[in-house]
Amino acid sequence: MPDIGKDLVQPGRYEPAPLNQISRADFFWIVSGLWSAVFLGALDGTVVATLLSPIGSYFNKSEQSSYLGTSYLLSVCCFTPLYGRLSDILGRKGAMLLGLTLFGSGTIACGLAPSMEMLILARAVAGMGGGGSITITDLVPLKHRGLYQGMANVLFGLGAGLGGPLGGWINDTWGWRAAFLLQAPLLLVSFTLVALKVNIKLSDALENEGASAKLRRIDFLGSFTLVVAVAGMLLGFSLKTTEELPWSHPLIWALFIVSAVFWMAFVYVEARWAPYPVMPLRLITQRTPLAVSLANLMGSMTAFSMLYNVPLYFSVVRLTSSTNAGLHLLPHSVALSTGSVLAGWWMRRTGKLYNLTLASAALCVVASILVASWNDQTSNFHLWLDIVPQGFGMSSLITSTLIAMIASVYKEDMAVATGISYLFRTTGQVLGVSLSGAILQSVLLHQLRQRITGPGSSELVGHCSYIWSDGKPRKLRHSINSIPDLTPSLRKAAVESYADALRVVFICQIAINVLVFIACIPIEEHPLPCVHLAPPPDPGTHQEQEEHHRQQQQNANDRSAVVE
DSSP states (O other): OOOTTTTSOOTTOOOOTTTTOOOHHHHHHHHHHHHHHHHHHHHHHHHHHHHHHHHHHHTTOGGGTHHHHHHHHHHHHHHHHHHHHHHHHHHHHHHHHHHHHHHHHHHHHHHHOSSHHHHHHHHHHHHHHHTOOOOSTTTSOGGGHHHHHHHHHHHHHHHHHHHHHHHHHHHHHTOHHHHHHTTHHHHHHHHHHHHHHOOOOOOHHHHHSOHHHHHHTSOHHHHHHHHHHHHHHHHHHHHHHHSOOOTTOHHHHHHHHHHHHHHHHHHHIIIIIOSSOSSOHHHHTSHHHHHHHHHHHHHHHHHHHHHHHHHHHHHHTSOOOHHHHHHTTHHHHHHHHHHHHHHHHHHHHHSOOHHHHHHHHHHHHHHHHHHHTOOTTOOHHHHHHTTHHHHHHHHHHHHHHHHHHHHTSBGGGHHHHHHHHHHHHHHHHHHHHHHHHHHHHHHHHHHHHHHSOSTTHHHHHSSSOEEEETTEEEETTTOGGGGGGSOHHHHHHHHHHHHHHHHHHHHHHHHHHHHHHHHHTTOOOOOTTOOBOSOOOOOOSHHHHHHHHHHHHHHHHHHHHHHO
16 A cells, blocks of 8 residues: 655655656656556555455454455565665566556455455565555656645545445445456556556666666665564464464464564664665664654554554444445545645745644544544544544654655665655554454453353354354354344444454554654754755865855755755
């Protein structure tokens, strides 16, 4: 799923003129092809979030439904750092076509998957292409990129807004498989436009550089160690809850040990081994980059936890249709698309970002408190609008923190700093979906065992959680579609158990959003019309003073263009 604010500024990229001067018609078709991929990525993200419940119930494995989001986001986390370098090796068109091919083939495979395991694998393949979005930075002058990114964000919000209700309606009408297969025609249009119209030239330096030199810039080892470290940790928590394995189980211990070893290996590779590290430690140890990275990591955790669990709340607690559950994401998606645009406008108008950043983090805290307070007496007004501050605050936060990150480093580090920000966001997305799913299943099992007691309860709520409906065995944690068919007492126990489990997830979101606010406090307020190119010389001589003044003026001009 594309990340709002990722490309509000893309410093260090090649300016289009005179390298990529094209006609208005060709520019329109190129932008249409690129932005259709952005729209599809946003659409796909909220479609899947809405369909977790029906898909899990279809395969009778609802406890594994969070893996659909985790597998996709883990692949995005792994492959996103590689696409920047691959676009220099394969060209912009080649990298974009590779991303669309992987995303398209994975999405179609999702619609044809015969089992939950194959569906999870297909989502992972789609994620390999989901990190391959190529932007229009090679075609649009720096001073106009903010405008075009704002327009792209509107399309992102439109896709995210339509994905929930559209996915729910398609599921209720034709089944969940159609929600994946119906994306194929738009993917084909996007692929065709990119193949025919995207002919972006690279700089002479890149064109003349050998493939081996380009490959050496890719931090394969750093990306690999990062993914194994994250995957080992997530699998350990997930297997503990979904399979009800004890903490002392050898598999759980082995996964956590592997994760710890690869975390240490990742730090070593980034500090001592990789010539072009995916996460340079010299930057991440600085005050503002560290604060921004932590805020992005934890903010993305709560944002994606909210995105995947709010539709679940309406499906299993309010017992609404998939269409209705998806519709409740629509106000959030509108706020998501407008938040970054308004944040960019505010920073351009005032030249300030610190108070905006704190206010955005505070909105996320408010939203998580409101959602955690939902109960049977909550009015429809709150059920529809309480999530809006989360979307607005988060989109504004990642935009302002991106600018804060860029404003705190020297110009030669701006592209790397942008990549670090995006890396922490994608890692947070994976952690948010997976850990919230683990917490949900753990609390849910505990609540079911407390509420369903007496003769036969061990078979009913135990490892299998069997519910008999129409003479067929159903698993309550594995198939939530059986909840409406239960006897009134069992239905009440199931709904209340899910409500309590989701409330614990939402309360955890409050705690993490408070930490996001605290992480934003150390961010420094650098004047936006300034870019650090090098440490200023000591103004000893008149010539040095003139050179220093000239450099400051050039910095101001550069930053003004970036902000615009």
